[in-house]
Amino acid sequence: MCGIVGYIGTQAATEILLSGLEKLEYRGYDSAGIATVWEGEVNCVRAKGKLHNLRSKLEPVATPAQIGIGHTRWATHGKPEEHNAHPHMDMAMRVAVVQNGIIENYRDLREELKQKGHQFISETDTEVIPHLIAELLKTSSSSSLLEAVRQAVNHLEGAFALAVISADYPDELIAVRQQAPLVIGFGQGEFFCASDTPAIVSHTRAVLSLENGEIARLTPLGVEIYNFAGDRLRKQPRMLNLNPTMVEKQGFKHFMLKEIYEQPGVVRASLEAYFNSDRSSIDTPSPVNLGLPPKLYSDLEQIHIVACGTSWHAALVGKYLIEQLAGISTQVHYASEYRYAPSPLTPNTLIIGVTQSGETADTLAALVMEKERRQDKEPQYQARLLGITNRPESSLGRMVPDMINTLAGIEIGVAATKTFVAQLMAFYALALDLAYLRQTAAKETLEKIINDLHQIPQKMETTLASQESLTEHLAHEFADTQDFIFLGRGINYPIALEGALKLKEISYIHAEGYPAGEMKHGPIALLDAKVPVVAIAVPGNVYEKVLSNSQEAKARDSRLIGVTPVKDGEAAEIFNDLLPVSDVDELLSPILTVVPLQLLAYHIAARRGLDVDQPRNLAKSVTVE
Numbered sequence: 001m002c003g004i005v006g007y008i009g010t011q012a013a014t015e016i017l018l019s020g021l022e023k024l025e026y027r028g029y030d031s032a033g034i035a036t037v038w039e040g041e042v043n044c045v046r047a048k049g050k051l052h053n054l055r056s057k058l059e060p061v062a063t064p065a066q067i068g069i070g071h072t073r074w075a076t077h078g079k080p081e082e083h084n085a086h087p088h089m090d091m092a093m094r095v096a097v098v099q100n101g102i103i104e105n106y107r108d109l110r111e112e113l114k115q116k117g118h119q120f121i122s123e124t125d126t127e128v129i130p131h132l133i134a135e136l137l138k139t140s141s142s143s144s145l146l147e148a149v150r151q152a153v154n155h156l157e158g159a160f161a162l163a164v165i166s167a168d169y170p171d172e173l174i175a176v177r178q179q180a181p182l183v184i185g186f187g188q189g190e191f192f193c194a195s196d197t198p199a200i201v202s203h204t205r206a207v208l209s210l211e212n213g214e215i216a217r218l219t220p221l222g223v224e225i226y227n228f229a230g231d232r233l234r235k236q237p238r239m240l241n242l243n244p245t246m247v248e249k250q251g252f253k254h255f256m257l258k259e260i261y262e263q264p265g266v267v268r269a270s271l272e273a274y275f276n277s278d279r280s281s282i283d284t285p286s287p288v289n290l291g292l293p294p295k296l297y298s299d300l301e302q303i304h305i306v307a308c309g310t311s312w313h314a315a316l317v318g319k320y321l322i323e324q325l326a327g328i329s330t331q332v333h334y335a336s337e338y339r340y341a342p343s344p345l346t347p348n349t350l351i352i353g354v355t356q357s358g359e360t361a362d363t364l365a366a367l368v369m370e371k372e373r374r375q376d377k378e379p380q381y382q383a384r385l386l387g388i389t390n391r392p393e394s395s396l397g398r399m400v401p402d403m404i405n406t407l408a409g410i411e412i413g414v415a416a417t418k419t420f421v422a423q424l425m426a427f428y429a430l431a432l433d434l435a436y437l438r439q440t441a442a443k444e445t446l447e448k449i450i451n452d453l454h455q456i457p458q459k460m461e462t463t464l465a466s467q468e469s470l471t472e473h474l475a476h477e478f479a480d481t482q483d484f485i486f487l488g489r490g491i492n493y494p495i496a497l498e499g500a501l502k503l504k505e506i507s508y509i510h511a512e513g514y515p516a517g518e519m520k521h522g523p524i525a526l527l528d529a530k531v532p533v534v535a536i537a538v539p540g541n542v543y544e545k546v547l548s549n550s551q552e553a554k555a556r557d558s559r560l561i562g563v564t565p566v567k568d569g570e571a572a573e574i575f576n577d578l579l580p581v582s583d584v585d586e587l588l589s590p591i592l593t594v595v596p597l598q599l600l601a602y603h604i605a606a607r608r609g610l611d612v613d614q615p616r617n618l619a620k621s622v623t624v625e
């Protein structure tokens with residue numbers, strides 16, 4: 001949460017910083033600001049709200065400065081007002097700082113600094129940092145900005161990434177990483193830092209991700225990396241495989257809509273990467289190719305999955321697949337709960353962390369906790385950690401020894417869509433691999449599932465084509481609805497949760513997802529003619545049950561919307577409105593049934609005139625607890 005960017009080089013910094021911040025707005029958009037050094041002064045301009053407010057404020061006052069830092073904020077400490085916006089400065093306005101993260105001991109530091117005469121103007125945790133750096137520059141042995149920042153960060157507790165400039169050091173930009181992401185970009189005579197690569201990819205693809213406890217000194221001549229003890233480190237940049245056009249809307253009105261339409265391509269890419277191309281026989285070796293070491297799977301007795309939000313929903317589908325296909329008992333936990341109340345230790349347990357960003361603080365902390373509590377135990381209790389992420393270069397990528405990379409490409413819309421489908425594909429591959437190796441399903445069954453999976457991209461395209469106008473039409477009718485209920489059972493229960501989450505987060509309409517059979521135990525009291533019910537009904541194990549549960553809702557006057565295969569006559573009679581998907585086996589249906597729910601949420605939010613890609617109060621990368 002919060003995005004930071006920095007530039008030093010030979011071009012005017014302001015526009016580079018603004019365009020970088022545009023690419024980072026998904027990390028927060030409560031306020032924005034930039035600071036540059038020009039003619040011996042720090043020029044700092046900040047504005048409440050989105051970046052365009054900052055842009056308008058900057059137009060008359062932008063300088064040709066060639067060094068600067070910028071910030072887009074997701075408020076943690078202090079309301080989203082201009083005085084709390086970053087960059088923050090010291091009293092003499094010589095040092096400017098942007099921060100992503102939380103300084104946990106800021107109250108103590110603030111008190112100490114107040115006693116030395118410092119006055120603060122914001123309610124943020126960040127403001128102590130420029131004051132502390134200024135104090136160190138004035139009083140201690142620190143003879144350079146680098147040294148003052150190094151000493152300052154050794155006083156800070158928490159998870160943070162910083163960029164610092166000073167009017168007195170006009171050729172130096174200091175960047176710090178401590179448990180919040182920060183990449184350094186290497187151009188020709190110009191250097192960048194940013195919370196995420198999209199902010200710099202249009203300038204350079206040579207990047208270096210700082211590790212925790214590292215400080216970078218950027219000058220027009222190059223980049224030096226140090227640890228917090230002040231030792232110089234030798235590190236080389238790597239080349240990014242990210243095309244700048246991936247972060248454009250390409251004719252779609254919103255990134256979210258573009259990303260929904262990219263899903264068939266995501267499924268194709270996953271099939272190509274995870275499954276062997278020769279499908280004529282599934283004889284050894286395994287038809288699945290995840291590149292995971294056999295020791296991860298051997299004698300496996302239990303799986304625990306930790307995740308948040310949409311990734312948690314994908315994990316629930318994963319649990320269903322792993323338990324039903326591979327017969328391994330699997331529990332799914334909210335990472336934020338599990339980290340403080342883990343299950344009793346069990347032997348031969350695989351712990352999977354699912355996070356598209358690879359930066360979700362709770363998911364990372366749950367994995368660290370699991371690793372630490374197992375490290376002194378007997379071999380069978382040792383942590384076996386597996387990550388599932390869309391960002392292999394992320395903190396998760398650096399923490400876990402083994403990973404399944406999801407292949408969604410960069411996702412800009414704050415509401416997760418294509419990354420969810422990519423996570424589902426990772427779980428299909430994992431469950432099938434486990435089932436194959438443990439011989440828990442007949443070869444013919446596995447072969448059929450794999451063949452059917454290969455039909456999904458085309459079925460998804462058909463579903464997308466038929467849904468656009470249907471969901472738009474329904475959105476028109478439901479734009480002012482206040483409550484929605486989503487029902488599903490079995491493998492489609494997580495899809496009901498996901499449909500409700502998508503609607504809540506981008507349209508601000510209250511929505512709940514329930515297992516259809518649970519309605520009669522309480523929530524059915526909510527139903528009347530004003531509360532539409534969306535039910536996911538796919539022929540299979542629980543089809544008739546979902547249809548009966550839907551009838552119960554209809555009997556309470558709810559308008560019933562059915563997400564169900566095209567050809568089903570029985571369903572057509574029960575539902576008031578249909579959002580048909582292509583014919584599909586129940587086991588694979590979540591990859592299709594989620595599509596109309598994403599489109600419904602999208603069109604309702606767009607109809608309500610809301611900012612679909614950047615819904616209020618949210619951020620794409622949740623790097624705070």
Ligand code: F6R
Pocket residue numbers: 308309310311312354355356357358359360363414415416417501505620621622
């Ligand atoms: C919903 C959404 C969030 C994320 C959650 C976890 O559309 O995007 O619920 O799924 O914040 O994020 P990751 O997967 O990055 O750990």
